[in-house]
Amino acid sequence: MHPLTLAISLHFSLEPLWHDTGLPLAIMGMFIVFVALVLVSTFISKLPHIMALLDKYLPQAEQLLIPPKPRGEEIPDEVIAVIAAAVSEALGKPHRIIHTRELTSREMAWPQQGRWEIHASHKPHN
Template sequence: MISSFLHPLTLGISLNFSLEPLWHDTGIPLALMGMFIVFFALIFISMFISRLPHIMAVLDKYLPQAEQLLNPPKPREGEISDEVIAVIAAAVSEALGKPHRIIHTRELTSRDMAWPQQGRWQIQTSHIPQK
């Protein structure tokens, strides 16, 4: 059985194997050029990222509004920020099913919270714990 594998098969096919195509247009020189381009691009990207803080410092001199966009003014004491008002408007619109406009906002005081606190107290004390 092993001896049958050692005999060459004659099917009339001749194979010519050569490493010569690897050295022409589509072989190793093309692969090396591709690797060179990739490494050059990676070096360029890493140099750009390392210089980015300096580039941003120069841009801040010519574009001072960019700092104002990144750091918006803080709302005054007792005021609600625009972002919170936008979230409240979205929540109201979602809850009611149609868009609404917020006209006035203010923080609740302890006087405003008296009725809800009393209601919670009554609900929580209405049950007698069993021993």
């Protein structure tokens, strides 16, 4: 029997790095990405000025919202009694209502987002 010989020939060269698919292509790709990032960040920083110009030349249409209630309008005693009963039932001990006010649309953003996420998480049954 002849002993098995294994010959491995390795040739290492940096030449492929300088051809079409090497280092120049990688540098060009990074350049394009950085230019795009600069353009996006510039647009975002100038967006308030752009919106101010748009508001000047294209004013918003009249909004059809329900007018807010006057500040002096109070909640009826019956409604406060129902709120106190609901709080007492939910917490298991009596509570006294000291102050009531309606929530603004800004304060309602989180509850609305939560309801939207709950509704979006359910898939309708066919």
